[in-house]
Amino acid sequence: MRLSDEEVALVLNSLTGWKLDGKFIVKKYRFQEFLKGIAFVNDIAQLSEEKNHHPFISIDYKMVTLKITSWHAGGLTDLDISLAKQYDTLYEKYN
Amino acid sequence: MRLSDEEVALVLNSLTGWKLDGKFIVKKYRFQEFLKGIAFVNDIAQLSEEKNHHPFISIDYKMVTLKITSWHAGGLTDLDISLAKQYDTLYEKYN
Numbered sequence: 001m002r003l004s005d006e007e008v009a010l011v012l013n014s015l016t017g018w019k020l021d022g023k024f025i026v027k028k029y030r031f032q033e034f035l036k037g038i039a040f041v042n043d044i045a046q047l048s049e050e051k052n053h054h055p056f057i058s059i060d061y062k063m064v065t066l067k068i069t070s071w072h073a074g075g076l077t078d079l080d081i082s083l084a085k086q087y088d089t090l091y092e093k094y095n
Numbered sequence: 096m097r098l099s100d101e102e103v104a105l106v107l108n109s110l111t112g113w114k115l116d117g118k119f120i121v122k123k124y125r126f127q128e129f130l131k132g133i134a135f136v137n138d139i140a141q142l143s144e145e146k147n148h149h150p151f152i153s154i155d156y157k158m159v160t161l162k163i164t165s166w167h168a169g170g171l172t173d174l175d176i177s178l179a180k181q182y183d184t185l186y187e188k189y190n
Contacts, residue, residue, distance in 0.1 A: 034149060038140040041154075045133040054129060059136075059152040 002073040003081075011081050018084055024056075024069045025076060025084060029091050031062045036094050040064055043090045053079055055087075097168040098176075106176050113179055119151075119164045120171060120179060124186050126157045131189050135159055138185045148174055150182075 031037040048054040055068040070077040126132040143149040150163040165172040
């Protein structure tokens with residue numbers, strides 16, 4: 001079920017670096033090496049297939065941006081928030 | 096050395112699917128499966144490191160967009176055109 005604007009605002013307070021962008025939440029992840037960013041993208045891709053929920057991914061040299069929403073719900077759901085947290089956990093091993 | 100607008104126009108005629116976008120050339124590649132697109136991104140990443148010339152990469156589910164320019168030259172160079180052709184060759188194995 002789609003989260004209300006109030007629920008989204010509340011949950012964003014508990015996340016680090018995630019910002020609201022229309023119906024999406026977005027975060028930029030920085031890496032010390034280009035290929036580490038690519039390894040992270042592979043981790044994200046694997047998780048996305050498992051959950052059948054795919055974020056937009058963009059790679060600007062050593063910066064990877066992830067942008068996620070739930071199309072079927074017309075906005076953000078618990079799944080997006082849960083995945084955002086899992087992306088952050090995957091990122092930890094690159095620091 | 097930066098290619099002239101005339102040279103770029105001429106070269107784009109010889110490429111398939113590449114379009115001019117300001118100082119960049121851009122192409123969208125479509126895949127039958129999400130993970131094939133990711134495998135292609137890994138090929139592109141490897142080549143980019145070898146050449147030390149990195150395109151912008153974006154992944155929208157089964158569509159991968161590559162966007163390239165030469166920052167040091169302030170526009171497109173022979174290297175961009177050569178890489179565009181190599182990207183197309185890498186793509187062939189996914190069809």
